Amino acid sequence: MSGTVVVILNALTLISILALVAIGLAIVFGMMDVMNLAHGEFVTIGAYTLSFVQAARWMLPPETAYWVALVLAPLIGALVGLIIEWAVIRRLYHRPLDTILATFGISLILQKLIELSFGALPQVVVAPVSGMVDLFGAHYPAYRFLIIALGGVVIAATLAAFRWTQFGVDLRAVIQNRAMAESLGIDAKRLTRIAFAGGSALASLAGVLLAPLASVETHLGTFYIGKAFFVVILGGIGSVLGSVAGSVLVGGAETLLNYELDPSLASALVLALAIVLVRLRPRGIVPGYSAAHELLGKG
Amino acid sequence: MARLLVACRLLFAQPGLGGRERVGAQIAVAAFAVLALYPAVGSDYHLAQLRDALLLAIFALSLDYLWGRTRMLVMGHALFFGIGAYGMAIATTRLGWPTGGGLLLGIAVAASVAAAVGYFLLYAGVRLHFFAVLTMAMSLIATQIAASWSSVTGGDVGILGVPPIEFSAFGLHYSGGDGTASYYGALFLAFLTMLVLWLACRAPYGLILEAIGSNENRARTLGFNTARQLLIAFTAAAALAAFAGALFATTAGVVAPDLLGTLLSTEVMIWVAIGGRGTFIGPLLATLLVHEASQTISSLSTSLWPLLLGALFLLIVFALPDGLVSLLRRRKEA
Amino acid sequence: MGTLLEIEQVGKRYGGIMAIDGVSFTIGERELVCVIGPNGAGKSSLLNVMSGTVRPDQGDVRFRGRSLRSQPAHAFANHGIVRKFQGANVFPWMTVTDSLRMAGLGVALHSGRAPPAVEDVLATIKLGHQAHRLGSMCSHGQRQWLEVGMTLMCRPRILLLDEPTAGMTAVATVEMAELALRLAAEMSVVVIEHDMSFVRRLGCRTLVMHQGRLIADGPFDAVSHDERVRDAYLGRA
Numbered sequence: 001m002s003g004t005v006v007v008i009l010n011a012l013t014l015i016s017i018l019a020l021v022a023i024g025l026a027i028v029f030g031m032m033d034v035m036n037l038a039h040g041e042f043v044t045i046g047a048y049t050l051s052f053v054q055a056a057r058w059m060l061p062p063e064t065a066y067w068v069a070l071v072l073a074p075l076i077g078a079l080v081g082l083i084i085e086w087a088v089i090r091r092l093y094h095r096p097l098d099t100i101l102a103t104f105g106i107s108l109i110l111q112k113l114i115e116l117s118f119g120a121l122p123q124v125v126v127a128p129v130s131g132m133v134d135l136f137g138a139h140y141p142a143y144r145f146l147i148i149a150l151g152g153v154v155i156a157a158t159l160a161a162f163r164w165t166q167f168g169v170d171l172r173a174v175i176q177n178r179a180m181a182e183s184l185g186i187d188a189k190r191l192t193r194i195a196f197a198g199g200s201a202l203a204s205l206a207g208v209l210l211a212p213l214a215s216v217e218t219h220l221g222t223f224y225i226g227k228a229f230f231v232v233i234l235g236g237i238g239s240v241l242g243s244v245a246g247s248v249l250v251g252g253a254e255t256l257l258n259y260e261l262d263p264s265l266a267s268a269l270v271l272a273l274a275i276v277l278v279r280l281r282p283r284g285i286v287p288g289y290s291a292a293h294e295l296l297g298k299g
Numbered sequence: 300m301a302r303l304l305v306a307c308r309l310l311f312a313q314p315g316l317g318g319r320e321r322v323g324a325q326i327a328v329a330a331f332a333v334l335a336l337y338p339a340v341g342s343d344y345h346l347a348q349l350r351d352a353l354l355l356a357i358f359a360l361s362l363d364y365l366w367g368r369t370r371m372l373v374m375g376h377a378l379f380f381g382i383g384a385y386g387m388a389i390a391t392t393r394l395g396w397p398t399g400g401g402l403l404l405g406i407a408v409a410a411s412v413a414a415a416v417g418y419f420l421l422y423a424g425v426r427l428h429f430f431a432v433l434t435m436a437m438s439l440i441a442t443q444i445a446a447s448w449s450s451v452t453g454g455d456v457g458i459l460g461v462p463p464i465e466f467s468a469f470g471l472h473y474s475g476g477d478g479t480a481s482y483y484g485a486l487f488l489a490f491l492t493m494l495v496l497w498l499a500c501r502a503p504y505g506l507i508l509e510a511i512g513s514n515e516n517r518a519r520t521l522g523f524n525t526a527r528q529l530l531i532a533f534t535a536a537a538a539l540a541a542f543a544g545a546l547f548a549t550t551a552g553v554v555a556p557d558l559l560g561t562l563l564s565t566e567v568m569i570w571v572a573i574g575g576r577g578t579f580i581g582p583l584l585a586t587l588l589v590h591e592a593s594q595t596i597s598s599l600s601t602s603l604w605p606l607l608l609g610a611l612f613l614l615i616v617f618a619l620p621d622g623l624v625s626l627l628r629r630r631k632e633a
Numbered sequence: 634m635g636t637l638l639e640i641e642q643v644g645k646r647y648g649g650i651m652a653i654d655g656v657s658f659t660i661g662e663r664e665l666v667c668v669i670g671p672n673g674a675g676k677s678s679l680l681n682v683m684s685g686t687v688r689p690d691q692g693d694v695r696f697r698g699r700s701l702r703s704q705p706a707h708a709f710a711n712h713g714i715v716r717k718f719q720g721a722n723v724f725p726w727m728t729v730t731d732s733l734r735m736a737g738l739g740v741a742l743h744s745g746r747a748p749p750a751v752e753d754v755l756a757t758i759k760l761g762h763q764a765h766r767l768g769s770m771c772s773h774g775q776r777q778w779l780e781v782g783m784t785l786m787c788r789p790r791i792l793l794l795d796e797p798t799a800g801m802t803a804v805a806t807v808e809m810a811e812l813a814l815r816l817a818a819e820m821s822v823v824v825i826e827h828d829m830s831f832v833r834r835l836g837c838r839t840l841v842m843h844q845g846r847l848i849a850d851g852p853f854d855a856v857s858h859d860e861r862v863r864d865a866y867l868g869r870a
Contacts, residue, residue: 035429035432037432091617097372097427098620100374100428100431102612102617104612105610105611106609107609109610111605112602112605222561226436226440262448263443264440265444265447265448267440271440275433276419279419279422305745305747310738310742503735503738506727506734507739509724509726514724516722517724519707520684520685520686520706520715521710521715521736521784521787522743524707525707
């Protein structure tokens with residue numbers, strides 16, 4: 001019994017983080033048909049923000065500094081996202097392959113800049129809470145509960161915003177038919193910018209959350225961007241709900257497989273699963289009705 | 300059988316030599332002549348470096364065939380290069396096979412992986428950036444597997460002691476252990492690969508790939524099974540990349556997980572993009588030049604080269620979408 | 634005149650709209666047929682289904698008695714059902730000659746029969762003087778001719794032409810009508826058109842579509858005097 005609870009909680013931890021990373025990717029992909037390969041670097045930026053704030057000696061104790069980083073990281077992520085959107089992405093609209101090359105270049109540059117500023121060694125970060133909590137007979141780290149709770153709240157808020165606010169309606173309109181939405185007076189460029197910054201902020205937030213569990217290195221984001229792409233492909237482009245569903249699938253499968261197999265083999269199996277599922281359900285679990293599907297010949 | 304012959308005649312009939320092609324052919328012949336004379340002046344060290352670059356050029360040609368002609372970008376192309384290299388290393392050092400067997404093993408595994416993955420993705424209509432990123436994920440995961448499956452792949456260290464290729468034919472003996480011989484072997488194979496690909500793609504077969512790459516739906520309604528054509532091209536490119544990787548393993552003598560990984564995949568895209576997609580001679584020469592430059596820069600600082608690679612991607616996208624060849628063309632038109 | 638293509642109770646739905654609603658008819662060997670109807674009547678959807686570009690939700694498409702329902706688009710072309718797209722869908726970075734040479738290969742490889750000579754088709758579509766021009770550099774009218782030329786390279790048994798005269802001069806429209814009449818001696822030709830003078834010139838069997846349904850089928854003269862057809866065009870139905 002307690003074993004099952006631990007498995008479920010482990011899966012939920014991974015799912016929360018994956019969904020936070022994937023949502024931004026899925027929305028921007030749906031809106032602009034842009035696949036941002038630098039998206040993983042926002043996770044890295046988040047994690048490094050945490051280590052930087054905690055290491056700064058003129059500041060608070062590390063536990064308190066964590067909360068500062070949790071607020072600061074999404075802001076930094078959004079700012080960097082805005083800069084990238086302004087400098088590169090918006091200039092390459094309608095050139096998907098070029099966008100992927102350019103964002104890949106940005107990803108390489110960001111990684112190496114971080115390495116040059118902070119060194120190649122893993123950074124030290126501390127979780128704000130320690131100790132274990134008992135739930136349904138399972139003995140489980142308190143910090144992981146925090147991840148699940150925070151992640152869950154943010155994801156639910158994003159889902160709600162996407163579904164019920166005017167902003168969400170406009171966003172969905174742009175995803176489904178950009179030209180029509182623009183002719184109805186929606187400022188698609190502004191929305192794209194906001195969505196890009198928002199997605200970057202979410203990924204940076206995920207970076208802070210996962211940093212105490214991971215080794216904070218410059219290629220931290222690379223591991224997550226690969227998984228986030230499976231999530232988006234499986235879940236459906238341009239759909240928040242799809243991202244969550246895809247995260248449940250990828251995160252759940254990987255957590256379960258990790259118990260039986262070597263982690264790299266588990267990732268390989270998840271990839272194989274993703275590839276086979278794409279064949280069976282080309283439009284994803286929750287089709288987002290995105291124009292990107294047409295471009296891919298998937299419509 | 301007769302039908303196959305008819306098909307080959309239709310697909311690979313050679314048109315006359317065009318003006319632009321003549322320039323390319325002249326550049327190719329001149330480059331070949333210079334490279335053939337190089338052993339007379341180059342040091343052993345530089346000869347070995349250039350030989351490695353020539354084998355990497357075969358790898359670049361395999362990507363150029365795919366990316367330049369069908370516009371299918373593979374961001375994890377090193378996956379196939381690495382499979383070829385590991386196939387050779389495992390066959391010769393672990394299984395005790397001859398190098399010929401290792402070559403076949405590497406090529407067969409790479410082609411099977413490409414065929415299987417390509418079947419699922421290409422027939423599902425996955426194209427463009429989607430396809431590019433999925434192949435990148437494959438190469439990432441393959442690197443992890445190579446690093447963790449120590450009993451077969453040697454883990455992070457890799458496999459040492461891959462023997463050089465040796466064979467005798469027509470009374471002549473070829474020994475890959477000899478620096479000059481292996482240099483000429485690599486030079487011959489690189490230019491032969493380029494020649495074969497160029498002949499195939501200037502024929503009507505190349506037109507089919509171009510048609511599928513630029514307007515797949517239209518090509519489909521003209522009776523082309525486009526998914527199958529793309530699958531064949533993808534598998535062939537993977538096999539060619541594995542061929543280059545297996546040869547590379549025999550000349551380097553070692554294989555390690557980075558032969559499967561992101562950096563090599565990144566560099567091969569740069570070589571092709573700088574040389575000019577779809578020109579074959581461009582990527583071949585670009586590989587030699589950029590590889591030489593990267594060796595020099597890496598010896599100064601290890602993190603400088605990836606930083607420059609990143610900048611090169613931006614430069615290509617914004618300033619040189621057709622590679623350095625476009626500069627040549629622009630000057631000619633001006 | 635034997636039956637070549639049978640369209641049987643075909644239906645296609647897009648969201649809440651029935652683009653095609655239970656349409657049935659047949660096309661005979663070497664028959665020339667026009668499909669007309671007001672905008673949004675379902676003409677292009679019908680052509681998409683006939684050419685395999687879109688799979689119908691219901692009903693069947695049979696070629697010489699064989700169902701093509703579950704076959705992919707390229708198989709339709711290999712059976713000899715070849716289409717031209719609306720608005721000239723050509724290959725931007727290929728010359729006219731290269732486009733034609735390439736266009737014939739798919740079907741030729743499948744059938745093992747050599748494609749027609751590129752020079753002959755160039756003469757038919759009167760683009761001999763533009764042979765080395767890139768697709769993207771051709772005028773709209775030239776692209777229309779090029780598209781027809783590409784379909785002819787496939788040795789069609791049924792040629793489906795979606796708005797072949799859109800963007801053409803009056804003279805070229807007459808030439809296109811003459812070509813369609815000439816081709817109908819060798820193959821079945823189905824034309825979707827808006828230009829009534831063009832349809833009148835063809836003077837052939839005419840199908841009228843309205844709101845996804847087939848509302849008339851007969852000689853052009855009879856159809857053009859049909860009360861229901863007039864209502865449909867005037868928006869009274």
